[in-house]
Amino acid sequence: QVQLVESGGGSVQAGGSLRLSCAVSGDTNRAYCMGWFRQAPGKEREAVAGLFPGGIHTYYADSVKGRFTISLDKAKNMLYLEMNSLKPEDTAMYYCAAADDRGVAWYMAADFAYWGQGTQVTVSS
Secondary structure (H helix, E strand, O other), X not given: OEEEEEEOOEEEEOOOOEEEEEXXXXXXXXXXXXXEEEEOOOOOOEEEEEXXXXXXXXXXXXXXOOOEEEEEEOOOOEEEXXXXXXXXXXXXXXXXXXXXXXXXXXXXXXXXXXXXXXXXXXXXX
16 A cells, blocks of 8 residues: 655745645555646546656646656655646646556556545636
């Protein structure tokens, strides 16, 4: 089992920045892929960013490329999402997720078995 706990959400004006953190505990070696997803009211959960702890590449949704950065501190077992130039359309509940399926696609929520409780991000115009 992998446990995930997010923090760092909040309210910010458009153009502002936030840094989300996700504490990873339990059997961390099971986390073959890790990512951030978000879900706005009335919308489906969508992938924001992902990475494979054993690799070097990071992946982003087109809507956040150039504004968001995902990173992993293996020594601290922490996953981060640095969000800059925030827009009102970034408003959502943000979730940290981990997958132990080696066939995972980083953008497929259904492939992720472990989820945090979410942290709310609200961007006002």
